[in-house]
Amino acid sequence: MPDARAHDTPDTPQAPPCTLVVFGAGGDLTKRLLMPALYNLAGGGLLAEKFSILGVDHNPLTDDGWRDDLTKTMESFAGDPSAEFHPERIDPQPWGFIRERLHVMQGDFSKAATFQDLAGRLSGNVVFYLAVAARFFGPVVEGLGKAGLLEQSDGAFRRVIIEKPFGSDLASAKALNETILAQGDESQFYRIDHFLGKETVQSILVIRFANALLDPVWRRDYVDHVEITAAETIGVEERGRFYEPTGALRDMVPNHLFQLLTMVAMEPPGSFDAEAVRDEKTRLVTAIRPISPEDAVRGQYAAGREGGRDAAAYRDEPDVAEDSRTETYVALKIAIENERWSGVPFYLRTGKCLADRRTEIAVHFKPAPFTLFKVKEGADPSSNVMRLRIDPEPGSATRLNVKRPGPQMHLSAIETGFRYADFFEPASTVGYETLIYDCMIGDPTLFQRADTIEASWAAVDPLIQAWTDAPVCFYAAGSPGPKEADELLGRDGRAWLPLGEK
Numbered sequence: 001m002p003d004a005r006a007h008d009t010p011d012t013p014q015a016p017p018c019t020l021v022v023f024g025a026g027g028d029l030t031k032r033l034l035m036p037a038l039y040n041l042a043g044g045g046l047l048a049e050k051f052s053i054l055g056v057d058h059n060p061l062t063d064d065g066w067r068d069d070l071t072k073t074m075e076s077f078a079g080d081p082s083a084e085f086h087p088e089r090i091d092p093q094p095w096g097f098i099r100e101r102l103h104v105m106q107g108d109f110s111k112a113a114t115f116q117d118l119a120g121r122l123s124g125n126v127v128f129y130l131a132v133a134a135r136f137f138g139p140v141v142e143g144l145g146k147a148g149l150l151e152q153s154d155g156a157f158r159r160v161i162i163e164k165p166f167g168s169d170l171a172s173a174k175a176l177n178e179t180i181l182a183q184g185d186e187s188q189f190y191r192i193d194h195f196l197g198k199e200t201v202q203s204i205l206v207i208r209f210a211n212a213l214l215d216p217v218w219r220r221d222y223v224d225h226v227e228i229t230a231a232e233t234i235g236v237e238e239r240g241r242f243y244e245p246t247g248a249l250r251d252m253v254p255n256h257l258f259q260l261l262t263m264v265a266m267e268p269p270g271s272f273d274a275e276a277v278r279d280e281k282t283r284l285v286t287a288i289r290p291i292s293p294e295d296a297v298r299g300q301y302a303a304g305r306e307g308g309r310d311a312a313a314y315r316d317e318p319d320v321a322e323d324s325r326t327e328t329y330v331a332l333k334i335a336i337e338n339e340r341w342s343g344v345p346f347y348l349r350t351g352k353c354l355a356d357r358r359t360e361i362a363v364h365f366k367p368a369p370f371t372l373f374k375v376k377e378g379a380d381p382s383s384n385v386m387r388l389r390i391d392p393e394p395g396s397a398t399r400l401n402v403k404r405p406g407p408q409m410h411l412s413a414i415e416t417g418f419r420y421a422d423f424f425e426p427a428s429t430v431g432y433e434t435l436i437y438d439c440m441i442g443d444p445t446l447f448q449r450a451d452t453i454e455a456s457w458a459a460v461d462p463l464i465q466a467w468t469d470a471p472v473c474f475y476a477a478g479s480p481g482p483k484e485a486d487e488l489l490g491r492d493g494r495a496w497l498p499l500g501e502k
């Protein structure tokens with residue numbers, strides 16, 4: 001069954017009628033993520049009868065051909081646990097709803113004729129989805145602007161969803177913002193970060209601000225340090241061409257990891273108004289002290305063992321140079337210069353081909369102040385750690401000390417927590433449902449504003465500059481990462497939570 005749990009509560013209104021124009025109709029994102037998301041929205045009854053989809057691609061597709069291709073792809077997901085989206089079966093009703101609304105036109109993104117052609121076909125509300133390589137973001141928005149397709153008249157909206165990566169450094173992100181904002185207003189542009197479509201990421205603000213138990217201790221007086229991990233077991237697979245000039249820092253840090261950082265560290269906004277939330281995010285990112293190369297580790301996977309099999313080195317992957325210095329791993333120590341977090345280090349790590357697939361935030365609290373329970377030298381009670389688990393098993397776990405049963409006052413550290421799956425039905429959503437729906441209803445809360453993106457690039461720019469031609473530290477595929485990353489925390493008398501263990 002399609003699953004639009006995020007929206008299928010009775011008070012969730014249907015999105016207004018609109019045309020979704022998908023640039024990159026024949027692409028991977030369209031097949032693997034956009035179509036499942038639309039299917040789920042249709043299943044939740046959240047798309048209007050007058051909703052339609054118009055694909056644009058330079059490949060010669062026909063309406064029937066595109067419909068058949070997408071039907072086959074959707075059906076191939078059913079029951080395939082390796083697919084991002086794998087319902088038990090594809091329900092013909094919502095898929096039929098989407099299928100009959102699919103239309104496609106051939107067009108080159110770099111040709112003005114494509115946009116003139118589009119202008120002849122569109123009226124009313126339109127969301128343009130740029131499921132295209134980043135080099136086309138600027139040209140497509142310029143094409144739309146010059147053809148008058150971003151003019152909002154007679155109460156109709158024209159909005160543009162822009163995929164990632166948004167720029168490759170501060171200068172390019174600024175230039176891209178300038179290009180797009182010359183064609184329309186900030187309120188028309190929805191810069192996507194798919195981490196914000198994850199239910200558990202959105203839940204961080206609820207956990208922080210809706211629990212009186214946590215809110216007062218979420219600050220430097222009680223928090224010792226925070227770890228943010230986005231570890232993957234997969235390598236770059238077939239994406240070497242994209243990954244070589246990109247690397248782990250650009251691919252994951254100023255976007256996904258900083259979004260997690262803002263959720264866990266921002267001040268409470270005055271309201272859940274989109275601009276109030278985004279103002280606080282920008283304020284937080286702006287408070288990051290420029291990251292010094294001494295507080296950063298860049299690694300690259302060498303050959304190793306992963307999942308009981310030999311795993312290739314990054315340099316042996318397709319489309320990767322044999323002497324590549326692109327990093328597939330980053331570890332950072334970040335300082336936030338504000339009243340709440342001054343003196344509390346935030347350690348971030350992300351990488352490919354690691355020992356574990358895990359996205360989580362671990363808040364390490366300071367030790368209890370009183371040593372009443374210090375049983376013997378070196379046997380202090382463990383510090384409390386609250387782990388907000390995002391992937392692969394959403395939930396949370398908190399380490400507490402309890403008395404071990406027995407005549408003596410001996411302590412044990414236990415973990416108490418919850419798994420979303422124990423309380424809510426498992427979702428087969430892909431995360432893009434929320435984002436597409438929010439754009440249709442004009443709610444930009446979960447999208448990146450121009451100033452947040454620029455502040456994020458500004459924070460990592462010193463590293464990008466310092467790392468041009470810098471060597472990488474190697475780590476074996478399937479390992480927890482380079483030893484230099486352990487030393488980064490070791491210098492501060494701390495250690496990462498181990499990867500490869502629960």
Ligand SMILES: NC(=O)C1=CN([C@@H]2O[C@H](COP(=O)(O)OP(=O)(O)OC[C@H]3O[C@@H](n4cnc5c(N)ncnc54)[C@H](OP(=O)(O)O)[C@@H]3O)[C@@H](O)[C@H]2O)C=CC1
Binds near residue numbers: 024057058108110130
């Ligand atoms: N795929 C994914 O899982 C994810 C992708 N993204 C982002 O989404 C965007 C799209 O990615 P993805 O779907 O993988 O990209 P693809 O290259 O698979 O899709 C782009 C589509 O546009 C077509 N195209 C290329 N050049 C032109 C042109 N000049 N005029 C018209 N059509 C053209 C391509 O055709 P052809 O194949 O012939 O070149 C292809 O069909 C990127 O920005 C990516 O970073 C973000 C997160 C995940």
Ligand SMILES: O=C1O[C@H](COP(=O)(O)O)[C@@H](O)[C@H](O)[C@H]1O
Binds near residue numbers: 251
């Ligand atoms: O955007 C990206 O994210 C994925 C990781 O996302 P997840 O939702 O699977 O955790 C990463 O693999 C990819 O390199 C990056 O471009």
